[in-house]
Amino acid sequence: MRGPIVVLRHARSPPRPAERPAPGATWGAARGAPRRREAARTPRLRCVRLLLMSDTHLPKRAARLPAPLLDEIPRADVVFHAGDWVDTATLDLLESRSRRLVAVYGNNDGPELRARLPEIAHADLGGLRFGVIHETGPAKGRETRCAARFPDLDVLVFGHSHIPWDTTAPTGLRLLNPGSPTDRRRQPHCTYMTATVTGARLTGVELHRLPPR
Numbered sequence: 001m002r003g004p005i006v007v008l009r010h011a012r013s014p015p016r017p018a019e020r021p022a023p024g025a026t027w028g029a030a031r032g033a034p035r036r037r038e039a040a041r042t043p044r045l046r047c048v049r050l051l052l053m054s055d056t057h058l059p060k061r062a063a064r065l066p067a068p069l070l071d072e073i074p075r076a077d078v079v080f081h082a083g084d085w086v087d088t089a090t091l092d093l094l095e096s097r098s099r100r101l102v103a104v105y106g107n108n109d110g111p112e113l114r115a116r117l118p119e120i121a122h123a124d125l126g127g128l129r130f131g132v133i134h135e136t137g138p139a140k141g142r143e144t145r146c147a148a149r150f151p152d153l154d155v156l157v158f159g160h161s162h163i164p165w166d167t168t169a170p171t172g173l174r175l176l177n178p179g180s181p182t183d184r185r186r187q188p189h190c191t192y193m194t195a196t197v198t199g200a201r202l203t204g205v206e207l208h209r210l211p212p213r
Contacts, residue, residue: 048126049075052193054082054134054159055180057108058090062182065090066210069181069192073097076194078125082159082178083117083134084108091116106134106159127200128154135160136175143169155202164191164207174202181210 051072056065073079079098083106085091091113094101105117121132131153136146139161146156147169155174158165162185165177179191189209196204 046126046198048197049077050080050125050193050195050197051076051078052080052082052157052176052178052195053181054157054178055084055106055162055183056081056086056090057084057180057183058087060086061180062213065093066181066190066213068208068210070097072192072194078102078123080130080132080157080178082106082132082157084159085113088112088116102130102132104132104134122153126197128197128202130155130157132157134158139163139165143167143173143175146175147171147173163187164193166205166207176205178207 053069056062058064073094074097076099078100079094079102081091081094081101081103083104085106086108091103094103100123102121102123103117104119104121105114109117119133123130123132129152131150133156136142136156136158142165150156150173151171153173155176157176157178159177159180161177162180162183163177164179164187165175167175169175176193176195178193179187181190181192184190190213191210192208194204194206194208195202
């Protein structure tokens with residue numbers, strides 16, 4: 001268990017002996033005519049690229065999303081936002097730029113955002129079951145509490161605290177908080193996360209620290 005991040009696919013019958021193809025060739029459609037051997041085909045595992053953010057609080061905490069974060073949006077297959085948008089303009093922006101957006105509202109989001117977003121969102125990605133929620137309660141007991149509430153999930157993305165977090169519950173539930181890209185609070189840096197899903201595994205989870213504004 002990692003602790004919280006502080007800053008962070010009819011086999012052919014063999015040919016008769018007198019008709020064996022030449023070495024390096026396989027049996028062709030025309031009898032006795034060898035053809036080039038096809039390369040062995042190995043199914044490629046599709047990599048799903050993820051971008052995780054939360055607590056953008058625009059325009060109160062910043063006039064706009066940081067440029068490095070905006071640059072990540074077209075690179076991602078799925079963008080997660082764990083709530084506290086405050087302004088609908090950011091939701092409009094992410095909906096227009098994201099290939100797929102999985103998002104929820106937060107405690108600072110008003111009726112207009114709550115009418116467009118759920119409290120809890122789910123997504124099946126690359127063989128993993130993701131959930132998104134804004135609040136998970138205090139840090140103490142978080143793994144046990146979330147594992148009991150979300151027994152069918154593999155990964156839970158959350159926000160609210162503005163504090164980056166990456167731990168795994170005893171049940172295997174991965175808990176990720178990307179922090180905030182606009183309001184670092186008591187953290188040294190504003191942050192967001194990227195990750196990939198390959199072969200039903202979450203890999204390459206990375207916390208990105210943004211430069212001071």
